């Protein structure tokens with residue numbers, strides 16, 4: 374354990390002390406897109422609604438490698454096919470694309486001809502309508518298989534520079550491989566340039582399958598889902614899954630002899646962008662299911678065994694939302710008196726002192742379970758996507774996505790237990806007293822308050838949901854360990870992540886900083902992947918269930934012995 378302080382002097386905390394809140398989202402219906410000047414808003418796009426056939430390839434060449442060929446977004450790169458862009462004017466988008474937002478990883482496109490920029494903007498707008506058609510199709514059908522056997526690393530990959538240890542990349546990920554990164558391993562900011570290397574997701578090649586250590590077995594539990602994200606097991610053993618884009622919560626019950634769910638049901642639909650799911654009160658007989666929808670905490674009445682919500686959603690409290698990170702995870706204290714909600718930042722590294730839309734973001738917030746009495750529990754956590762409570766304790770843990778645009782090996786993502794009042798650095802500092810060069814000279818008083826996280830992961834891994842292994846199927850040495858899903862990088866020249874990792878706690882409840890590759894094999898080459906782990910939970914029989922929004926499926930990992 375490193376530096377731990379509980380000094381609550383930061384102005385963020387002072388302002389958060391004000392108990393009950395209404396968050397007037399910074400993006401009201403008439404708010405300008407990224408504060409675009411009014412004069413730009415109404416500029417007419419000469420290609421509006423009618424980009425030339427070339428616009429598509431211009432878009433894919435210049436923008437697709439980060440935003441995805443269909444504008445689907447990737448990790449923390451915003452989608453363009455839906456979201457704020459689709460309701461902005463062409464003029465506002467043109468203005469934003471021209472100036473870019475270097476500090477946040479979006480290049481300026483001022484150097485390409487104006488006509489091209491307008492064409493690209495017109496094309497981006499058409500992505501909105503093509504997305505609508507694409508998403509009504511079965512998820513697999515939109516991803517044509519590429520070559521017959523791309524499972525083997527291609528020749529171009531071998532020519533890529535080798536990673537600098539202890540950092541790694543997809544070519545070296547292997548089940549059982551133990552890793553440990555410490556802050557003394559970190560390079561200087563901008564030691565390498567900021568990469569734009571989002572993956573193209575292709576259909577699973579015929580001979581590809583997730584890899585695990587001997588003794589473990591991976592089976593396909595469910596397929597044909599639509600963007601499955603967080604998964605959490607109810608006290609009765611049912612597994613609940615958030616389909617974030619569709620606004621659904623699904624429930625999966627049981628495991629048949631051929632490894633499939635015995636029953637599947639839509640528990641609830643009509644949510645905005647659900648992610649976090651939890652059961653209240655804690656214990657064997659919950660009466661509510663809480664959902665971290667992107668802009669609010671909602672809850673549904675529930676009894677063990679329900680496959681459909683027995684009543685409509687009840688709104689508990691608004692959450693800060695709008696731009697930026699959209700997942701919200703939820704945990705309760707073991708006595709049921711407090712609710713914790715993780716809310717990621719609105720941007721890569723905008724300064725909360727001067728950016729109103731960062732208010733109460735990059736935090737873990739605490740509430741009463743009725744939504745009253747908000748306060749900031751821990752802050753400076755850029756995006757705690759996975760919020761977990763260590764079983765039988767009140768210790769909260771975060772699986773966190775750190776910032777981009779400082780180079781290949783900065784800033785590491787992390788898994789850590791969090792402290793009440795703890796400050797984890799964002800955006801002014803990182804990993805203990807390293808100042809972010811984009812905020813030089815700011816908040817010197819916080820330098821010694823920055824807590825160094827327990828487990829430093831490979832930078833840009835995109836660590837999403839985490840869970841503690843409280844089952845009994847895996848060998849004894851796995852009990853109490855952490856498993857986490859690493860969705861995979863975009864801001865790294867050679868990709869990394871795209872795996873499930875294990876953080877051994879050695880039955881001590883504490884992490885030593887080590888972690889281990891546990892399930893790998895989703896990457897085809899430096900350009901293509903076929904799977905992306907998101908959610909992870911311990912199933913009722915002690916196997917692990919892992920959601921994958923690349924192949925739109927759920928994997929089941931069980932222990933079958935040597």
Ligand code: HEC
Pocket residue numbers: 432435436437438439440449450451452453456457458466469470474477478479480482493494497568569696719720721
């Ligand atoms: C190197 C990666 C990269 C490339 C290439 C790139 N972008 Fe971006 N873009 C980003 C990132 C990262 C952000 C989010 C910045 C932030 O956090 O504010 C972004 C944000 C945006 C936004 C704002 C989205 C929103 O919802 O607020 C638009 C519009 C956009 N990009 C359009 C484009 C277009 C058009 C191109 C091609 C001409 C392009 N981008 C190329 C990385 C990239």
